Every structure is written in C-alpha cells, then in structure tokens.
Amino acid sequence: MSRLRNLSLFLVLAAVWGSAFVAIKAGLAYFPPVTFAALRYDVAGVVMLAYAAYAVDDPIPRGRDQWLEVASGAVFIIAAYHSFLFLGETDPAVTSAVAAVIVSLSPLLTTVFARAFLPAERLTAVGALGLGIGLVGAVVLANPDPANLTGGGTVAKLLVLLAAASFALGSVLSRASEADIAIETMEAWSMLLGAGLTHLVGFALGESVADAVWTTESLLALGYLSVVASGLGFLIYFDLLDRLGPIEINLVSYVAPVFAALVGWFLLDEGITLTTVAGFLIICVGFGLVKRDAIREELRAAGVVG
Known part of the structure; x- marks a missing residue:
C-alpha cells in the first residue's frame, strides 16, 4: 500500500508540474520573469504558512538546523531554480521543448551531488542505465529542433542548466539535513524566504511589480502556479523526497513532460505524435529499470511472479 501511495503521489506531482509549464508560458506574457516567480511564492508562502498553522503544532522553525534546512530550500529550490528558469525561458531560442530537455538533466545532476553528500543514495549500474534511458526518452518526447539546441541562446540555455543544477543540489541538501522539522513548516518558510530573495534578484535586474x-x-x-503547482506540488515533493530520496523523486522531471504534452493537447490543441508516444514508452523503460526492485516486489505480492 505504501508503494502504491508513493506511485500515486509521484504521478500526481508529475501531472501538476507538467501542466505548470503551460501556466508559466501564459503568465510570462503578463509579468516580468523573475518578478513573476517571486509573486508566485509570495502567494504560495502565505497559503502554506496558513496551512502549517492549522496542520502542525509549531509552524515556526526552531534552532539552527531547522533554519539551515529552510535556507537551503529557499536559496536553491525556490530562488535560484525559478530565477534561472524563468529568465532562461524568456529567450525565444529556449522553447518549451529545449527547456524540458535541459531540465531533464536534473536526475543525472542529482546523482553527482548525491555522491558527495549522500553516499547511500548511489545508483547501481542498472539503475544508472535506466536513468540514461529515461533522459533519452525525455529528449525524444520533447522532440526539440536541433537548430534550437545548437544555435543561439547560449546564455539562456546555461541559465536553464543552472536552474536544473540548483534544484538537484537543493534536493540533496534537504535530504542530507538531520533537522526534525514538519514538511508544512519547512515548505512555508522556504517559500516566503525564497520569494524575498527572488524579489531582490528581480529588483537588481531592474524589474518592477508595476x-x-x-x-x-x-x-x-498566477493562482494555479501558486496554489496547485507550488503549494500542493511541493507538499507532495518534500513528502516523497523523504520517502524515496532525491535521485528517485527527481525522476519526476522525466515524467512531467508527458503530462505537459497531454495538457498542451487538451488545452492548446497541440498534436500528440508518434514521437510523443515513443518518448513516453522509452521513459517507461528507463523508469522500470530504476524501480525494478519495487516493481518486482509488487508483482510478487500480487501473485504475478513467484
């Protein structure tokens, strides 16, 4: 039941974050990029703090370790990731497909950081192969124009790569933390502090809420990104991070493009091609290799295999 719960939450997270790409593209037409990211977490942080006050006994971090975990989430997962990503996506050379390919490097980058901070989280050779196959599937699914990948927008693509690296590092540091802090409390204060930092970045770049x-x-x-993608999404993310570890949970960046394609088809009438289906199937193979032990145990429990 626990594995089924984890899988269900993982798919919900992939659906929420995959559909968020549509909301980001829509919002960037109306907001300065970094300010847009900051406003998103102004709202999300207030909502989550109210929820934390309702759901937990102590909604305020206590002690050095708890505040350090909050700070790592605020700096790397909220401020750095979203500032780099939103800035990168403003360049016409960085299409959604190109951004999806670059962000899909996050699980690979996570394994690099995990080797330094979380030796127990290292993948086996078969798991590493599955990770690589999943990346190939994400590239096939995104089906980027090779000219966009190798052409202009070098600085913008580097910004998106920095976003993926920031998210990967923040995930590993959060997992490595020994602070005993409620997810709701950590998430709320990381969002509020991260929003403040992001506003400072936007101000330094000459942006204004006006x-x-x-x-x-x-x-x-803004509402969808704040309440659903950020509030609900990160609540699920940090819960699964604690259960699965940073390498497995960051596989969500492989699965999210599947839902982004489905939402784009449903809302924007974007076609589902054979390439989309092929990419999805390749991702399934890679995911199956990484999660082969859990899948085998589920099949054994169901009596499918001996």
Whole structure:
C-alpha cells in the first residue's frame, strides 16, 4: 500500500508540474520573469504558512538546523531554480521543448551531488542505465529542433542548466539535513524566504511589480502556479523526497513532460505524435529499470511472479 501511495503521489506531482509549464508560458506574457516567480511564492508562502498553522503544532522553525534546512530550500529550490528558469525561458531560442530537455538533466545532476553528500543514495549500474534511458526518452518526447539546441541562446540555455543544477543540489541538501522539522513548516518558510530573495534578484535586474499586467488570464496563471503547482506540488515533493530520496523523486522531471504534452493537447490543441508516444514508452523503460526492485516486489505480492 505504501508503494502504491508513493506511485500515486509521484504521478500526481508529475501531472501538476507538467501542466505548470503551460501556466508559466501564459503568465510570462503578463509579468516580468523573475518578478513573476517571486509573486508566485509570495502567494504560495502565505497559503502554506496558513496551512502549517492549522496542520502542525509549531509552524515556526526552531534552532539552527531547522533554519539551515529552510535556507537551503529557499536559496536553491525556490530562488535560484525559478530565477534561472524563468529568465532562461524568456529567450525565444529556449522553447518549451529545449527547456524540458535541459531540465531533464536534473536526475543525472542529482546523482553527482548525491555522491558527495549522500553516499547511500548511489545508483547501481542498472539503475544508472535506466536513468540514461529515461533522459533519452525525455529528449525524444520533447522532440526539440536541433537548430534550437545548437544555435543561439547560449546564455539562456546555461541559465536553464543552472536552474536544473540548483534544484538537484537543493534536493540533496534537504535530504542530507538531520533537522526534525514538519514538511508544512519547512515548505512555508522556504517559500516566503525564497520569494524575498527572488524579489531582490528581480529588483537588481531592474524589474518592477508595476510592470505586471493584471488580467483574468494572468491571475489564473498566477493562482494555479501558486496554489496547485507550488503549494500542493511541493507538499507532495518534500513528502516523497523523504520517502524515496532525491535521485528517485527527481525522476519526476522525466515524467512531467508527458503530462505537459497531454495538457498542451487538451488545452492548446497541440498534436500528440508518434514521437510523443515513443518518448513516453522509452521513459517507461528507463523508469522500470530504476524501480525494478519495487516493481518486482509488487508483482510478487500480487501473485504475478513467484
């Protein structure tokens, strides 16, 4: 039951974060990029703090270790990741497909950081092969234009790569932390502190909240990203991070493009091609290799294998 719960939550997270790419693209038409990211976590942080006050006994971090975990999440997972990602995606050379390919490097980068901070999280040779196959599947699914991958926008692509590295490092540091802090409390304060840092980055880049254009579409994009993708999404993410570890949970960056393609087809009438299906199947093979032991145990428990 625990494995089924983890798988269900993993798929929900992939669906929420995959569909968030549509909301980000919609919102960037109305907001300065870094300010957009900061506003997202202003709202999400307040919502999560209210939820933490309701759900846990102590919604305020206590002691050095708890504040260090909050700070690592705020700096790497909230501020750095979203500032780099939103800035990178403003360049026309960085299409959604190109960004998806670069962000899909996150699980590989996670294994690099895990070797330094979490020796017990290292993959076996078969698991590493599955990770590589999953990356190939993400590339096939995204089906980027080779000219966009190798052409202009070098700085923007580097920014997206830095975003993926920031997220991977933040995941590993959070897992390595020995602080005993409720997920809701850690998430709320990481978002609030991260939002403040992101506002400072936006201010340094000359952005202003006054430049935002407030329409029904922009409010819907901001609301979805704040409450669903950030509030609910990170609540699931940090729960699974504690259960699965950073390498396995960051496989969500392989699966999220599947849901991004489905949402794009449903809402934006973007076609589902044979390439999309092939990429999805390749991702399934890679995911199966990484999770082969858990799958084997589930099949044995169901009486399918001996």
